[in-house]
Every structure is written in structure tokens, then in C-alpha cells.
Amino acid sequence: MYLAKVYVTYKESILDPKGEAVHDALHRLGYTNVDSVELGKYFEIKLTAGKKTVEAEVDEMCDRLLANVNMESYRYEITEMEA
Amino acid sequence: MYLAKVYVTYKESILDPKGEAVHDALHRLGYTNVDSVELGKYFEIKLTAGKKTVEAEVDEMCDRLLANVNMESYRYEITEMEA
Structure with a gap:
């Protein structure tokens, strides 16, 4: 069994309103040293x-379902789990 | 400047309907070797x-805003960024 950790974030040029909201909320709580979220x-x-290598499958899953590659970028780490 | 990467996930006992939906969608796409999401x-x-150490502040932000500690657990990594 393998564990894939996949991180999906917006691309640089894409507005991240939820991140902005968290940034503003942190400032209101007094964390004014927070620069960006x-x-x-x-x-x-x-x-x-499966049929392919785990890495090839995870990559394909990201492209087909997990990330919207027009707006988001992804990265992943794959580790083998102990049985 | 520091970069904190914070990961928030549901606790073991909490139902994760979005994860279930992604699991089912992956199976429909043919990835039947996916065990759980x-x-x-x-x-x-x-x-x-800020006033406290960066680690103490990030920990506090998680407790106060970023995670719902009743349902979610969090972990974080802090790295110093090059200026």
C-alpha cells in the first residue's frame, strides 16, 4: 500500500479569495505580521x-480530477506504507 | 520572512464526505486500486x-482560526525564507 500526499494550490496569477479572507481574519485577530495566506x-x-506505476497514476489523477490545471498547480509525495 | 505550511485534516472518527466523493469519482474513472481518500x-x-516565536504564533493561529479543533487536527512545518 502506498500513501500519496497531494497538494493543490492556485497558480500565481489566479486570485485566491479564501486565502485573502483568512489573511484578513488573522489581521483582525492581531496577527498583523502575517504577510500573505x-x-x-x-x-x-x-x-x-495498479496497471501503471503509482507515480504515473497519481499524476494522471491530478490532471483528470484533483486539480483544475487551468487555474491550479499540484505537487505530490508518494511513500510506501508498512503493511 | 518565514513560510509556514499548515495541513488541516479531519480527525479519524469524523466523516469526510468530500473525501468519499473524490474516492468514488476516482473509482468511476477506473482507479479501482484507490483504497481511501x-x-x-x-x-x-x-x-x-512577531511578539512570540513564529512557531508559537502559528500554533495559536491554528487553534483560533485555521482548524476546528473539535473535528480537525493540524500539523505544520516552518521554514525560513531567503530575503
């Missing part, structure tokens, strides 16, 4: 090896 | 040192 998605996917 | 939030926070 970006809010993304985080997936923990447990999977067994 | 958990969907969490991922924050990238850039901040300067």
Missing part, C-alpha cells in the same frame, strides 16, 4: 499498485 | 517574526 487543497490517498 | 486544507502562510 494561500489556501489550497490537501489530499491523502491510499492506494495499491 | 481524505481531503483536507493546506495553508501557505508567509509571516515575519
Whole structure:
């Protein structure tokens, strides 16, 4: 069994209103030393090896479902889990 | 300037309907080797040192705003950014 940790964030040029809202809320709570906040998605996917390599499959899942590649970029880490 | 990467996920006992939906969608796309999916939030926070240590501040932000500690757990990594 493998564990894939996938991080999906907006691309640089894309407005991140939720991140802005969190930034403003942190400032209102007194954390005025916070410069910027970006809010993304985080997936923990447990999977067994399929037809392709685990890495190829996770990459494909990101492109097809997990990220909107027009607006978002993704990165992932894959580790083998102990049985 | 510091970069804090904060990961917020549901606690074990809490139902994760979005993760379930992604799991089901991946199965429909043919990734039947996917065992489970958990969907969490991922924050990238850039901040300067405030009154307390950066670690103490990020911990406090998680408790006060970023995570609902009744349902969610969090972890974070803090790195110093090059100026």
C-alpha cells in the first residue's frame, strides 16, 4: 500500500479569495505580521499498485480530477506504507 | 520572512464526505486500486517574526482560526525564507 500526499494550490496569477479572507481574519485577530495566506487543497490517498506505476497514476489523477490545471498547480509525495 | 505550511485534516472518527466523493469519482474513472481518500486544507502562510516565536504564533493561529479543533487536527512545518 502506498500513501500519496497531494497538494493543490492556485497558480500565481489566479486570485485566491479564501486565502485573502483568512489573511484578513488573522489581521483582525492581531496577527498583523502575517504577510500573505494561500489556501489550497490537501489530499491523502491510499492506494495499491495498479496497471501503471503509482507515480504515473497519481499524476494522471491530478490532471483528470484533483486539480483544475487551468487555474491550479499540484505537487505530490508518494511513500510506501508498512503493511 | 518565514513560510509556514499548515495541513488541516479531519480527525479519524469524523466523516469526510468530500473525501468519499473524490474516492468514488476516482473509482468511476477506473482507479479501482484507490483504497481511501481524505481531503483536507493546506495553508501557505508567509509571516515575519512577531511578539512570540513564529512557531508559537502559528500554533495559536491554528487553534483560533485555521482548524476546528473539535473535528480537525493540524500539523505544520516552518521554514525560513531567503530575503
